[in-house]
Amino acid sequence: MSLWRTKSIEDSIADSLEKGHSLKRTLGTWDLMIMGVAVAVGAGIFSVGAKAAGSYAGPSVTLAFLLAAFTCALAIMCYAEFASAVPVAGSAYTFTYATLGELLAWIIGWDLILEMLTAAAVIAKYWGIYLSSVFELAGWDIPATIHVLGLDVSWGAFVIVAIFTTLLVLGTQLSARVASIFTIIKVAIVLFVIVVGAFFVNVKNYTPFIPESVPSKPGEGDVWMQSLFSFMTGAAPAQYGLFGLLAGASLVFFAFIGFDVVATSAEEVKNPQKTLPRGIFLGLGIVTVLYIGVSLVLTGMVPYTVLAEDPNASLATAFVAVGAGWAAQIISVGILVGLTTVIMVLLLGLSRVLFAMSRDGLLPRGLSVTSEKRRTPARLQIIVGLAVALIAGLTNVGVLEEMINIGTLSAFVLVSIAVVVLRKKRPDLPRAFKVPFSPFLPILSAVLCSWLMLNLTTLTWVRFAVWLALGLAVYFLYGRSHSVLGRKSRGLDADGNKLVVSEPETELVK
Secondary structure (H helix, E strand, C coil), X not given: CXXXXXXXXXXXXXXXXXXXXXXXXXXXXXXXXXXHHHHHCCHHHHHHXXXXXXXXXXXHXXXXXXXXXXXXXXXXXXXXXXXXXXXXXXXXXXXXXXCCCHHHHHHHHHHHHHHHHHHHHHHHHHHHHHHXXXXXXXXXXXXCEEEECCXXXXXHHHHHHHHHHHHHHHCHHHHHHHHHHHHHHHHHHHHHHHHHXXXXXXXXXXXXXXXXXXXXCCCCCCCCCCEHHHHHXXXXXXXXXXXXXXXXXXXXXXXXXXXXXXXXCHHHECCHHHHHHHHHHHHHHHHHHHHHHHHHHHHHXXXXXXXXXXXXXXXXXXXXXXXXXXXXXXXXXXXXXXXXXXXXXXXXXXXXXXXXXXHCCCCCHHHHCCCCCCCCCHHHHHHHHHHHHHHHHHCCXXXXXXXXXXXXXXXXXXXXXXXXXXXXXXXXXXXXXXXXXXCHHHHHHHHHHHHHHHXXXXXXXXXXXXXXXXHHHHHHHHHHHXXXXXXXXCCECCCCCECEEECCCCEEEC
């Protein structure tokens, strides 16, 4: 039964006040809204939509974005209800611990580590590549990699991770202010792209809106590259049509990842019961409007077949095709600025999930120590930055891209289920925000997220299974025996020291 032990909401909130293991509340609604836009509006808006339109959905990629946004909104409502009731660091991990038990909480925490670690590394790598592209536009020949001790090192990834790791160590509010500046710049670039692209739109390119389904190209039906759904049902891999639209939604969902990261900062938010829901939903609304505008312009500028012919299709592909190459240069700068803030928010989110897990003893508690002056987990933030920089700078991270999606979606599924469980277990708990039409909408959220997961490739699922197996090994070899809840059940305190009952006062002391 110890595998399913839950941590009470009251204990979670009490732990957030523990001296030397607590965070400072400095963030407001604007900060959270900017954080959501900052982490979502990155490379995805410039490239993922073009790939989804060319290879899967055609002009109906707009519907794919709407479906992905709807699915994300359902899950985010569940996050908002939890965060308003349990304003503690850890996001989905903390919520699951309070409802579904320690083992599932560990699994979802492990999944969140996968999502944020791989996302931060992938995006830091691409940031270095796009930085070289911007230098090239300026006439400077500065390569993206340098040769050090026999290794090809992406120096740009090290630089950007080091900068934001330093800012996050200095304080979350300072980092949020820097992110605000970059986010305003990149939103302005996106609006510029939409306005300029609208002048090149030809409505004939929207027909057929949902192209007729066709068999996948040779090689694309490989057992490892087809969706798990196709593999399980024996359906022949195909492009376009209804299933192409759904596959496109699974792909563009990548552009919405990160809103769960906002919830990880709950312990650093002022008046979290009201501020968190407002900040999350405002950010999601802005991002959805931008994505729909970009996708409409993209598929209106050129036929989707033009995008299908380019293996590296992006917004720049469309602008070059209509003779507006100068706009492609601005897009390159926009991508660089867009990626910058994404890296910062992911570094923040990853450290906060690890912070919550270590404070609960599932990872070494020394990682959750915060500095006295700034009350940030400086030691943990530096370790996170170093890990991300090494993965991004020294490895080929391209193979990890879909791992980001499956990590996010698995977290969404469990949080959607957990919010229903919490309603049953703690109907008395004050909630500043409630998911409407519960349990219907949370269940629908879990179903839609599960469906999107089934549309990811079989190879992604195999890698996911390996990651989970590794996580279970860590839990049973370390986490289960060092868990604070487990120690309390054995008469020990959080640090493993024996608790003794003081007879006169019957209080627990060391």
